[in-house]
Amino acid sequence: MDFLCKLISCSGYQDQHPHTILYNILSRQESGYLNNKLNRSTATHNCHCEQRKIVCLKDPKATCQVASSVLVKTICFLRSLPSFCQLPSADQSSLLRHCWVSLFVLGLAQDKIAFEVTDVPNSSILRQILLGPGPTEKEADRPTLAGVHKLKTCLHHLWNLDLSPKEYAYLKGALLFNPAVQGLSALLFIEGLQQEAHRALREVIHLLYPEDTVRFSHLLQAALSLQTVSHSLVSELFFKPVIGNTNMLHLLTDMLFVQ
Template sequence: YIAGPLQKCCCWWQQHGSILYQILHKEHESEAQRHQQYRSPHRFTGSKGCSCMDRRRVVLKTPEATCRRASEVLLKTLSFIRNLPSFYHVPWEDQLVLIQQNWAPLFVLGMAQERVDFDLREISAPSLLKKILLNQSWTANNELGSSSLGPSLAEVQKMKNLLWKFWDLDLSVKEYAYLKGIILFNSGCHVLKCLPYVQTLQQEAQQALMEFISMMFHRNLARFAWILQLIASLQDIDADAIEELFFRPILGEATLNVLLLENLYIKPHWL
């Protein structure tokens, strides 16, 4: 988790600990009551129903080093795809769909395999009191800064949680390879022209993973089921958050999707 001030939920401070809140609402609480509120579990950022983490924006604490490692992971991911003849046996339209929908989970899986961890720092936003004093529009400020200040803490924390779960499993190189095949040939993309072929490739990767786990872990298929659950969670990772966090400092205004396709020699008519 993020160390320091990022651990505290700003919603908790606004509701319980904010000086401005106490002044505006004329709350006069005893010392014991304030102490009890400080120990409240709502101060943890993971509590459900709290939109604080969605509003808080973060950037990398050491962008130069982390972006370099992230770029290396992306290049290794592309190299893995390029070395799969079966990928280039599908029409380029299907290649396009598979890359656009699956590059983000493949990238996170690569981050897990390379054990790339990263620290964050929160981007400070103007306080509500400052906005009131400067007569700034809350809505206008949100529209201006919500997408340009970096990804939300909620999205990045979701990715970090998945990385830790993969590290706890201590997957082997072969397991990572099978997982990449399962993710790349995602048969959930129903718009594919060669859907039966892609389904077959994914089933083969799943079968190979199951047989490997059965052989190496004495037929303990609970590990196989747990890994498949993690794969499903990878699909929930926001690709835009990944691009904003790891590649926006490098790409500038360029689009990562286009660069990925060019690197894989996929040449749709609009490139």
């Protein structure tokens, strides 16, 4: 019953259907328990219904096109690095699987890609009542407003830092060559490559901002925040409208290794 109260409070159902049987049952003045729940939900409105909303791109055709372009640039960046191409193919695949989302978001930031989302219509009230409040397995992977907000926060953080092209390149290298990825066979070599990327990033920061002693740490913090963006969010939001049910990791592997 608590779920029904929250559902009505959050969906605007009360205003749209003030005389339905369901509404009359739930809103009877003598039912103090239900009224207290409704009042508490209305007063705070912190049931996170907005954040759980499933969303999609407002202009999928244009946005998916530019997103695909960013992804191609990301794969081309990897293939242009001799140090990456010299790694065993299994290590290349592992690093790609771990970092492709972070590199893609860096690409969105570097190309100044902005996008808007819109709500996906909710399933009917009756269906939610009968099946319960939890998302289905399929819905659990779909983009939510909260996920998009996290992604946009990362983008705005990077834009506020106003990275130079070299800073973007070395930050990508620092994210790519991650010795923490499990199962790497060339672990020491990859660790050395990450250290080299950090050293190069420090040098370019010192050259561009000689008085800024905290920029390096700010850039690394921004890079770490990218790892909070989920693979499913990026795949579902930017690429599923184009590739359908094609496995994203299989597609990336083909792009990396197929000539």
